[in-house]
Amino acid sequence: MTRPFLTLLALVLFTGLAHAGPLIWAGYFVGEVRPSGPQAPPVLSGRLQQVFGFPYYRFLKGKNIDLRAPRDHWVMARPDFFVRIQALPHPPDAPDGLMYEIYKDGFIIARGQYIVTPDTPLFINGPDFHHGRLIFVIESR
Amino acid sequence: MNDNDLKALLQETCPTLPGQEARAWNLLNERLQKPARGTFARLTWQSVLAYGAGVAVLAMVAIQMATPAIEPVSASSQSPGIFATAFYSQPAHAQVVWLNGMEPATDGPTYMDPTSKLDERSSATKSPDSL
Numbered sequence: 477m478t479r480p481f482l483t484l485l486a487l488v489l490f491t492g493l494a495h496a497g498p499l500i501w502a503g504y505f506v507g508e509v510r511p512s513g514p515q516a517p518p519v520l521s522g523r524l525q526q527v528f529g530f531p532y533y534r535f536l537k538g539k540n541i542d543l544r545a546p547r548d549h550w551v552m553a554r555p556d557f558f559v560r561i562q563a564l565p566h567p568p569d570a571p572d573g574l575m576y577e578i579y580k581d582g583f584i585i586a587r588g589q590y591i592v593t594p595d596t597p598l599f600i601n602g603p604d605f606h607h608g609r610l611i612f613v614i615e616s617r
Numbered sequence: 618m619n620d621n622d623l624k625a626l627l628q629e630t631c632p633t634l635p636g637q638e639a640r641a642w643n644l645l646n647e648r649l650q651k652p653a654r655g656t657f658a659r660l661t662w663q664s665v666l667a668y669g670a671g672v673a674v675l676a677m678v679a680i681q682m683a684t685p686a687i688e689p690v691s692a693s694s695q696s697p698g699i700f701a702t703a704f705y706s707q708p709a710h711a712q713v714v715w716l717n718g719m720e721p722a723t724d725g726p727t728y729m730d731p732t733s734k735l736d737e738r739s740s741a742t743k744s745p746d747s748l
Contacts, residue, residue, distance in 0.1 A: 526709035557722045577695075580719055586701040588692035588714060598690060598712045603719040610722055 498572050499617040500592055503538020504553040508608035527599055543572050553610050556581050557603055592616050
């Protein structure tokens with residue numbers, strides 16, 4: 477009688493604590509119809525294709541971001557398109573969240589929030605670029 | 618000596634006080650209605666642990682249900698002509714923010730680019746009384 481209760485309690489506790497860590501990766505890809513340059517990993521490429529439809533996704537640039545650092549993080553794709561990321565304050569037992577702002581031609585065009593979840597990345601549809609489209613990706617590390 | 622004689626003898630030696638018989642019946646009834654042992658006397662450490670775990674699980678479920686749901690992603694436009702939509706893509710297992718209305722990105726310099734700074738020579742040759 478005791479064991480099922482303890483198992484259930486452990487499951488509930490584990491579920492409550494199993495959220496993403498504070499380390500994320502943020503970067504840009506260019507969706508294209510012809511392959512050129514380094515490509516996105518196959519799993520990510522498949523997911524991007526489900527959303528954007530391009531057959532190839534060229535890696536442009538990216539970096540790891542520690543959300544515990546209390547400062548802004550700028551991820552620039554082009555001089556006229558970049559994203560600002562800032563960690564959201566939250567209680568210790570809550571999942572990590574971030575605020576993002578998207579800039580185009582030096583002006584903010586959109587902002588929002590994203591709760592960092594393992595295995596559920598964030599894709600942001602950017603502007604057209606050359607013969608493809610800029611795509612911004614944030615995922616938990 | 619029959620029963621009546623015995624009863625009379627007892628009444629003479631140990632007379633029954635008024636209400637004593639009724640009190641005795643009440644006490645007997647109370648004892649018969651109570652369980653043989655108290656509820657807490659039957660608790661063991663296993664049952665205490667099990668009850669405690671059950672209460673904890675119920676409390677956590679109640680807290681989770683009472684906590685307002687946090688939107689996993691949100692997006693709002695900050696510029697006229699730009700439309701921002703956030704949604705979850707089931708086939709991609711990803712959150713998506715879709716922006717419409719942007720001009721294409723370019724490689725050219727913008728006003729934020731250092732190469733597009735105003736020429737400092739023009740400010741150096743400016744007359745001192747000019748605004």
